[in-house]
Amino acid sequence: MRPAHALIDLDALRHNYRLAKSLSGARAFAVIKANAYGHGAVECANALAAEADAFAVACIEEALELRTAGITQPILLLEGWFEASELPLIAEHQLWAVVHEQWQVTDLLEAQLSQPLHIWLKLDSGMHRVGFAPEVYPTVWRQLEASAQVASLTKISHFSRADEPDTGRTEEQMAIFTRATSGLVGPASLCNSPGILAWPQAHNDWLRPGIMLYGATPFGFPQGHADLLKPVMQLQSKVIAVRDLPAGEPVGYGSRFVTSRATRVGVVAMGYADGYPRHAPDGTPVLVEGQRSQLIGRVSMDMLTVDLTDLPDCGLGSQVRLWGTGLNASEVAAHAGTIAYQLFCNLNRVPRRFTSSFSASAT
Incomplete structure (x- = not known):
């Protein structure tokens, strides 16, 4: 057979997840979207099933693949849903979902669901990709908080330059997040891999390790915690x-x-x-x-x-x-x-x- 192959070390994967957990007292998703960043989603999920607090994927197709494979932990849809027709499946399979646009709010409030959903409300703190603007975020939060369609609410945002610690941008995003969510009671999640490794003051309640799970550093320079990662x-x-x-x-x-x-x-x-x-x-x-x-x-x-x-x-x-x-x-x-x-x-x-x-x- 052709000799080209990729050897995937599942022990190294577990090591990297444990490293993320060890840097904080927070719970941690294992982000395995895009076929676990090319490493094999089902195999990686099974390797982490005994210890991962939850998993995160991009879309419902990826989540259902994990449910079919026997994964029972919570699975967060990082982009939420793309069509209202997905909502009954999200409820049936007890998936968690990010809400980042007003049309998703409308979908949710108008849906007929078998059970309420765990919603992660996305704030645009400066990435300017998806999420609610800071000035409207509290209003949307309270609207969902009052809905019987919502089982719980979590605050979530995403850093754009956490891998560049000297730019000042991460401090700006943290300040925006703090102001926009002031008085809104619920857990919070800010940190991707560079956030976990370099910004302990932003760890909050939930971590979202992605690239670090697979042993690649998100930094362009030596970084003490990243140097402990093992290539998967x-x-x-x-x-x-x-x-x-x-x-x-x-x-x-x-x-x-x-x-x-x-x-x-x-x-x-x-x-x-x-x-x-x-x-x-x-x-x-x-x-x-x-x-x-x-x-x-x-x-x-x-x-x-x-x-x-x-x-x-x-x-x-x-x-x-x-x-x-x-x-x-x-x-x-x-x-x-x-x-x-x-x-x-x-x-x-x-x-x-x-x-x-x-x-x-x-x-």
Whole structure:
């Protein structure tokens, strides 16, 4: 079989969830939207089922997949519903829902439900994506608080620059949140992964760890708590061919890379059809048998090329790690001008193999 695969370490996933919990006395969602950021939602949920306080997903399709798999914890729909017809299913499956727009309020107040819903009312504290403006938020809160359709209300907002601690923006958002929710009694949730790791004063009642669950740092600099994370995914393949080229020879499509010396080129079974970024430049780091090397030449659909010149013991059949232990996905992403979130979510053709001290499986 083609050697490209992603090894998913479920023990590392549990470690990262426990780290998030250890930084606060708050309860914590395990955010596993987008197929657990490309790691496998059902497998990751099952790995955390014994200890996660709740799960969070983007939409009802993702939530129902977890319910079908036997997940019984609360599941929060981070974008709420998209059509009023979803509301009976939300009630039936006891899902929690974010409300962020007036049309959702109208849907909820007009619905005929089997039971009231747990609602998380979104404040736009400065992200300016979704949520109620601070000046109208208290009015909407009291309107829902008075409705028999609502079982409970939680205050929620989202940081836009928590991964940039010196901008002052996070302090501004916290101040807006405090003012807008003053006098509104109920639990609160502000912190995504960088908020959890770097802003303890904002932890409140519920944490929402996302990218940190999967072991990638949200920061572009060393950060004490983030340095304790363990990569969950090892994206791996092998060298399937070796070429010895003299100086002055082009490598790959478009002749982007031209050898400046006699060069041993390793061809790796990994490409953009697998999710590796096509736009990764020459010099993007890779590990060959645990030793640092670099990408040379443009990434193809099914293959990419690496420099083996300074690795004389490596060659045909050598193990190649594209990201994982020893090479954080965030570092690869920085070279490629993107973020680890996108690397994980773009993972496509490669099979995922799951490992832990409790069980092992493959898909």
